[in-house]
Amino acid sequence: MPEKPRPCGEEHPRSKLLRMDRIPHIWCPTCGIGTVVNCFLEALLATPLNLKKTVIVSGIGCTGRVAGYVNLDSFHTTHGRAIPFATGLYLSNPDLNVVVFSGDGDLSAIGGNHFIHAARRNQNLKVICVNNFIYGMTGGQMAPTTPVGAKTSTTPFGCFEHPFNLPHLAASSGATYVARWTSLHLRRLKWTIQEALSRRGFAFIEVIAPCSTVYARRNKLGTGFDLMKFYKENSVIRHGADTKDVDISFQGKIIVGKFVDVQKPTFLDQLNEGYSKVFGDKYVPYGSEKWHKMKSEFQVSAAKA
């Protein structure tokens, strides 16, 4: 067991939103996930959202562990299934702000089908994907995002498969908000998360992040500092870029920015509008105050039971 860090006499500035009794976390030094979590928490604090109603869902893998550290209602589900779980959770109470944290393998390999269908429906979910080009937790295997030529534990002679361009996948499936940053773009990432949280609909934010332990080491890309320097020198901000053009090649330029920000009725908007047309006043809009009252009629408190 690692020793608990010694108290420095100061409170962690984000301690209210972290489960401090679970720190230290499991992530390696120089991993990008903690940085993304920090940006997310700063964004949360800057939004007017009711944090009681803000929930986080994640799948499996290094990024899947985010749910365990954030002090909100948090659900650590099965591999790839964070999005359908989040779909059920949101639809059981549309007052909830549901955020999904996922790694690239979790989201686009085993969970790929769920990802495109939630985007197609414009389900009101905010999806943050930490893309480190690899399966970190299992020891560095090839992912659907691994660039051509990169070495992984299952592509020891280099990856020969075409990778996914995740912003393009999201946008072409129907996502109404799509952005990409690296874990070096702290303030921009925070603003983007904040903006995405204010949007209604399926928002997708990809964050390119380093995995020094199993990706950079195997590809001889240097230390954590070298990786940050690489992002600094090779990120190209191009807001509104056509997502077709934001492919990532091995150690090539990374196009970042906000690519899509449009409005479209969500799954629930469509449903409420459709049923209201058919049934008129007989239909109680799903998620309305009256609907919440109907829902509560099926519940009792343990004190009364």
Added chain:
Amino acid sequence: MKANPAGVLTGAHFFDGDYACAEGAIAAGCRFLAGYPITPSTEVAERITQRFPLVGGMFIQMEDEIASMAAVIGAAWGGLKSMTVTSGPGFSLMMENIGLAAMMEAPCVVVNVQRAGPSTGLPTMVGQADIMQARWGSHGDYAIIALAPNSPQEAFNHAITCFNLSEKYRVPVLFMMDEVIGHMTEKVVIPPADRIEVVPRTLTAKKPGQYRPYDAAGGWVPEMIQAGDGYNIHTTGLTHDERGYPQMTAECQEKLIKRLTGKIRENASDIIMVDESNLDKADVVLVSYGITSRVAQAAVQQARKEGLRIGQVRLITIWPFPEKKIAELAGKIKGFVVPEINAGQISYEVERCAAGKCLTRHVPAYGGAVHDPGVIYDAFKEVLHAGKTQTVR
């Protein structure tokens, strides 16, 4: 508490089992169904899509059965009574998240209108071969509850029982219908709402800070919350302690698994329902469930006419299995006859519980059709005339 009259279609109806199941779910307070089309279960979802909009329910057709089961668990945590409906191939895909529901202790109901397998099998024709999968299909040690109705009326009644048990024990409850029950149309009487007993979703009275999501307080079943009420709970498919926090230790694993399996095993007498008849002085006992229990009546009547003493145990609850009842009977009778539309599943349980004290004769049917009652009748005779403790196959 009594059922909410909003969704109860009181009166006499002419329903197939699938429709009756949908009405039972609505009467029980189910307001969320995530599913994927599959024969012969689709009519349950179709009925729900007609009925849900005006009772505040949410139906979502998901991209597959994996997603359906995941959404059902999410909705359970958001405070809705939730269900999904499927048949064999979809049931296989749901196994992953049925394990998650058992681990997270999310109350939910999974309806499996069984068809013949394996694989695509006979999509439109009857089977009862998912019985062992219901018990053991997801990996690891866990326990579930499974029920099998034998008429559209029971599809209505016991859909309600399934929801009640899932709320009481915080466990996925599997409703193991079969194609014939699903597609058979009979009279279904729906009583007035005030005559339908429903277990509500019971939320903890504890305040945030005092509440620990997996603290069963010395009992078997912890109290529940719903997301968004300020409890900041964590729940995970990992082995976890009372706080819901992952604990990667053998000690925590033992404690958790003992409780997850014990809450069903130790409450088996509260959960189990069997329909028994003529067990006094029986020489042979028929153990059956689902449509097979009705087909077998022709064989039972024929045998009784000839003076054979046939008793019956009809399983309404399949899991947990009525071990005590079978063990107790085994010492008094010549043997059990167990017809099932499979190559041998519940018969193994009967044989295990009989523990060599009497014969167990499985009567297989391989799917696609119900038994010819004649083969069941033959099995009665065979058991009566067989040697002492051999297993007849």
